[in-house]
Structure formats: C-alpha cells, structure tokens
Amino acid sequence: MSTPDGNAAPVNTTSKMDKLVALCRRRGFIFQSSEIYGGINGFWDYGPLGVELKRNLKEAWWRDIVRCAPNGPDGKPVDMVGLDCTIIMNRKVWEASGHASGFNDPMVDDRESKQRFRADQLFGLYVGPHTGDAVADRAALLAAIAAGTAPVITVIASTSGEAAEVLERQGKKFLKERNVPLQISEIAADFVLLKERGEPRTGLLAPVGADLLRLRPMEVPSPFTQKLAVLTEPRQFNLMFQTHTGAIQDESSMTYLRPETAQGIFANFRNVTDTSRVKIPFGIAQIGKAFRNEVTPRNFTFRSREFEQMEIEFFIHPSQAAEWYAFWRDSRFKWWQSIGLTSANLQLREHDRDELAHYAREGAGTSDIEYRFPFTAPGFGELEGVAHRTDFDLRQHAQFSGIGDKLKYFDQQRNERYFPHVIEPSAGADRGTLAVLCEAYHDDPARPSGVVMKFHPRMAPIKAAVFPLVDKDGMPEIAENIFNDLRKTWNVEMDVKQNIGKRYARMDEAGTPFCFTVDTQTLTDQTLTVRHRDTLAQERIAASQIRNFLAKKIDL
Numbered sequence: 001m002s003t004p005d006g007n008a009a010p011v012n013t014t015s016k017m018d019k020l021v022a023l024c025r026r027r028g029f030i031f032q033s034s035e036i037y038g039g040i041n042g043f044w045d046y047g048p049l050g051v052e053l054k055r056n057l058k059e060a061w062w063r064d065i066v067r068c069a070p071n072g073p074d075g076k077p078v079d080m081v082g083l084d085c086t087i088i089m090n091r092k093v094w095e096a097s098g099h100a101s102g103f104n105d106p107m108v109d110d111r112e113s114k115q116r117f118r119a120d121q122l123f124g125l126y127v128g129p130h131t132g133d134a135v136a137d138r139a140a141l142l143a144a145i146a147a148g149t150a151p152v153i154t155v156i157a158s159t160s161g162e163a164a165e166v167l168e169r170q171g172k173k174f175l176k177e178r179n180v181p182l183q184i185s186e187i188a189a190d191f192v193l194l195k196e197r198g199e200p201r202t203g204l205l206a207p208v209g210a211d212l213l214r215l216r217p218m219e220v221p222s223p224f225t226q227k228l229a230v231l232t233e234p235r236q237f238n239l240m241f242q243t244h245t246g247a248i249q250d251e252s253s254m255t256y257l258r259p260e261t262a263q264g265i266f267a268n269f270r271n272v273t274d275t276s277r278v279k280i281p282f283g284i285a286q287i288g289k290a291f292r293n294e295v296t297p298r299n300f301t302f303r304s305r306e307f308e309q310m311e312i313e314f315f316i317h318p319s320q321a322a323e324w325y326a327f328w329r330d331s332r333f334k335w336w337q338s339i340g341l342t343s344a345n346l347q348l349r350e351h352d353r354d355e356l357a358h359y360a361r362e363g364a365g366t367s368d369i370e371y372r373f374p375f376t377a378p379g380f381g382e383l384e385g386v387a388h389r390t391d392f393d394l395r396q397h398a399q400f401s402g403i404g405d406k407l408k409y410f411d412q413q414r415n416e417r418y419f420p421h422v423i424e425p426s427a428g429a430d431r432g433t434l435a436v437l438c439e440a441y442h443d444d445p446a447r448p449s450g451v452v453m454k455f456h457p458r459m460a461p462i463k464a465a466v467f468p469l470v471d472k473d474g475m476p477e478i479a480e481n482i483f484n485d486l487r488k489t490w491n492v493e494m495d496v497k498q499n500i501g502k503r504y505a506r507m508d509e510a511g512t513p514f515c516f517t518v519d520t521q522t523l524t525d526q527t528l529t530v531r532h533r534d535t536l537a538q539e540r541i542a543a544s545q546i547r548n549f550l551a552k553k554i555d556l
C-alpha cells in the first residue's frame with residue numbers, strides 16, 4: 001500500500017529508535033545538552049564514545065576529500081584545498097546570499113498551549129464516508145481534501161509514514177482524553193479505519209497544506225491538543241540566530257551565527273585563488289558548525305539547532321556542469337557506502353524540477369543522498385545534498401561587496417574571465433553520525449548485552465580492547481604492554497575488571513570490532529585470542545602480529 005507522498009507500507013520502527021536513544025545515553029554516545037537543567041530543545045552533546053565516532057566520520061571525510069581527494073572523471077586526483085572560517089561574518093554576507101530575506105520557514109502558533117510548529121510538517125487525518133470500497137473511498141477523500149476539507153486530527157511529522165506512527169502513539173490518547181466518539185481500530189500509513197458510534201469509517205493521512213491553514217485556520221485542530229480555533233495563520237520565520245558584536249547592542253552591531261559553512265567559502269574564493277595554485281576545476285572544502293533556529297527541532301540529532309556541516313564548493317567552467325555534477329553525486333553516494341552504510345536504507349534521489357532551490361533551477365540538477373532512519377521509515381531523510389548552484393553565489397558576492405568583476409576567475413587555458421559555476425556536495429556530520437549509529441544497531445538476544453553495534457572498523461569509536469583473562473599471573477602486565485603500543489596509533493581500551501563475558505558485552509555495546517585476550521596460553525607461546533565482534537569467531541594470533549592485524553582490518 002502506498003501513501004499520498006509515495007511511500008511504501010509502514011513498519012513499526014519507533015521501538016528501535018527508542019532503544020538506540022537509550023543506548024546512546026547509557027553508553028555515552030549522545031547526551032541532551034544542559035541535561036542537569038532540564039535540557040534545551042534542539043541541542044545535543046557527544047559523550048566519550050560519541051565524540052570519537054563523530055571525529056572518525058569527519059576525519060574520514062577530510063582524508064578522503066582533501067588530503068587524498070578522489071580521482072575525477074579523467075582518472076586523476078581532483079584538486080581540493082581546505083578552509084576553516086569564522087562562524088560570525090560581516091552581515092552583508094547573509095544579505096548577498098539571500099539568507100537575511102529568504103531563509104524562512106512557515107510557522108504556526110497554538111495560541112493556547114503557546115507551542116509552535118512548521119506549517120509544512122502538519123499532517124491531518126481526514127475522514128470520509130465508508131462505502132466498503134477502499135479505492136472509491138480514497139479517490140473521494142482525495143478529492144474532498146483537494147476541495148478544502150478539514151482534518152479531524154492533526155499530528156506533526158515529516159512523512160505520512162511518520163505521521164501514522166505518531167498518530168498510533170498519540171491518537172488514541174487524544175481521542176480518549178477528549179471524549180471524542182471515534183475509536184482508532186487499525187492504523188496503516190494510508191488508510192485508517194475508524195469507528196464512529198459503531199460504524200466503521202475510512203480515513204486518510206495527508207499533509208494539511210499551508211493554504212487551508214491560511215484560509216481557514218479555525219477549522220484545523222491543534223496537533224498538541226486537537227482543539228479547534230487555537231491555531232494562527234502561518235507566518236514566515238527567519239531561521240538565523242542573531243547576536244551582536246562589540247559593546248553596543250543596537251541594530252548596527254547585529255550579526256548572525258552562520259546557517260551554513262558554504263558562504264565562508266564563497267567569501268574567501270579570491271583569497272584562495274590568489275594564494276594557492278588551484279586551477280579550475282578545483283574545490284574548497286570546510287567542516288564546521290552551523291546554526292539554525294529550527295521551528296521544530298526533532299528526531300534526536302536529525303534536526304538540531306546547532307550542528308556541523310561538511311561542505312565542498314567545487315568550482316568549474318559552466319560548460320563542465322553536467323559532467324562534474326554526475327561525478328560528485330555518484331562519488332559522494334559511494335563514500336557513504338564505503339564507511340558502512342551498505343544496506344538498502346541508503347538511496348540516491350534526484351530532485352524533481354519544482355523542488356529545486358531558486359539558484360539551482362537552471363542547472364544540471366540537484367540530488368539528495370538519503371537514509372531511511374527509523375523515524376522516517378518507510379520514507380527517507382536527507383543526509384547530504386548535491387547541487388549545481390550555478391554562479392549564483394559568486395555573482396551575488398561580487399555585487400554586494402562592490403568587488404564586481406574582480407571576483408571573476410581568469411582561466412589561462414581558455415583565455416577567458418568568468419564567474420565559475422559551482423557543484424556543492426553538502427553533508428551533515430551529525431546526521432551522518434546518526435545514520436552510522438542507526439545502521440550499526442543490531443538486537444542480538446544471543447549476546448549477554450542483547451545488542452551489538454556493528455560499526456565499520458573505520459568508524460568504530462574504540463578500535464580494539466585488550467583484556468587480561470585474570471588480574472594476576474603476569475597477564476595484566478602483558479596486556480598493558482600491548483595496550484601501550486597500540487594506543488600510539490589507535491583509540492584502544494584496556495579493561496581488567498569483571499568477568500570476561502561482561503567485558504565482551506560492554507565492547508559489543510560500544511561497537512569495538514576486536515577484543516584481544518591474554519590468557520594462560522599467552523604465558524607459554526606469546527599468542528592471544530582475537531574475538532571478532534560480528535561473527536563471534538575466535539582465533540589465536542601471535543602478540544607480535546597484533547599491530548599488523550589491526551592496521552589491515554581498520555584502514556580498509
């Protein structure tokens with residue numbers, strides 16, 4: 001069964017997400033920011049394991065993009081340099097980029113509960129007459145919705161699959177608490193069977209749409225309380241955080257925290273071409289924090305107010321756009337696979353023309369690399385966007401800064417001066433980390449921990465653990481020597497406490513790919529057991545070979 005937004009039938013995956021969030025808290029991957037004060041919505045901290053995981057992701061990106069850039073369409077390594085620029089920039093940057101006037105989300109307020117949500121994330125449950133013929137019902141309902149029918153229940157979600165899950169969790173409670181004479185007897189993402197005074201009726205989950213909210217907000221129930229006549233019309237809300245520089249806080253000292261790292265790259269375009277030997281086609285890459293005052297931060301770290309981006313602006317001659325767009329789209333998709341997102345949960349989706357950003361409409365295309373997160377299933381959520389941004393940004397900065405044609409690039413080979421076009425692969429480090437966590441999570445009732453995190457070895461926060469079987473007979477000393485040698489190169493752990501089963505369980509939850517155990521046999525033949533996390537297979541290897549073994553397995 002498919003949903004109005006084209007998704008397949010839903011799967012109940014909420015519990016997987018709940019378990020993953022609990023594991024992240026329990027094992028120190030991710031904590032709520034300011035937790036001891038009750039937290040702050042949309043901000044997250046990375047604990048001891050999480051910070052290693054996220055660093056591994058960013059370092060893999062930096063290595064594979066900047067230090068050891070991929071081979072381009074001609075088979076030669078692409079030209080790429082790095083940059084690290086400030087979070088606060090001259091605010092004219094944001095006037096030029098269009099963010100000051102256009103970086104808005106349509107926001108709706110619930111006047112009574114004082115809560116806020118994005119108009120485009122409101123899904124409604126529409127109820128139509130029951131004819132016993134699902135197809136006829138669906139068509140009639142869709143026509144009624146198009147004509148402006150109001151929904152009976154609303155929820156906040158990104159896809160109708162997620163809306164069905166939220167409805168399943170919250171819908172029954174809403175109805176019961178408000179004495180609504182409807183009972184949800186069965187819920188799917190598409191059709192919802194309801195009982196009204198004993199009569200079954202069919203319903204449909206669909207986006208409410210800004211038009212209905214604008215024209216008849218009084219008829220749309222609040223997603224928080226299901227009350228009517230409490231919602232405001234949608235208003236445009238700018239997502240940039242404002243701050244002031246210097247001692248005087250007035251309009252003239254106001255500036256913004258950057259909502260993307262990309263503009264720092266464009267603003268430095270001339271500095272980079274003047275000071276390095278890069279020649280078109282070439283790229284500038286940057287990893288850094290970005291801030292967006294999201295109306296409804298949600299789904300763990302997926303939509304946060306402070307997050308990190310890993311962005312490339314790749315500068316090309318306009319005639320090369322199609323070739324380089326296809327190259328980066330495919331190369332970035334393969335990169336996510338190479339760090340362990342190998343399942344069917346990763347997909348590449350080319351945008352339809354009407355989805356494209358204003359600057360990209362005339363270009364070679366835009367595609368998203370998407371992951372099926374448990375909270376988006378059966379739909380997908382964006383991990384990285386690859387867009388042909390044309391020469392929009394450089395032209396804007398040329399105009400707003402007054403530099404004009406001096407921002408053009410002189411192409412010696414073509415003997416031509418022009419504003420280069422840009423292919424932009426823009427990824428989220430936090431969303432990437434979340435996807436890696438989701439992919440790694442495996443329930444395994446056969447293990448003492450009940451769960452194992454199957455991280456790709458390059459991503460694993462702890463690469464190996466070294467255990468003495470018992471805390472005596474010289475075993476801790478041997479283990480310590482091995483540990484001290486390995487830790488010069490990798491993040492490894494030594495653990496002498498508890499029985500060996502419990503130590504393995506801790507490492508399964510941390511996703512450590514290899515555990516080396518020093519036992520009685522080690523004392524006579526200098527071999528150790530290696531336990532492989534995924535297969536649970538054990539083998540013996542010589543202590544002198546451990547470094548080689550790890551180097552081969554980890555730097556895959």
Ligand code: GAP
Binds near residue numbers: 383
């Ligand atoms: N320069 C282009 C740009 O910023 P974007 O699609 O708005 O494009 C790029 O953002 C990536 O940044 C997204 O694919 C996502 O991974 C990440 N991202 C965007 N907003 C985010 C948020 N609120 N929380 C976490 N990650 C976010």
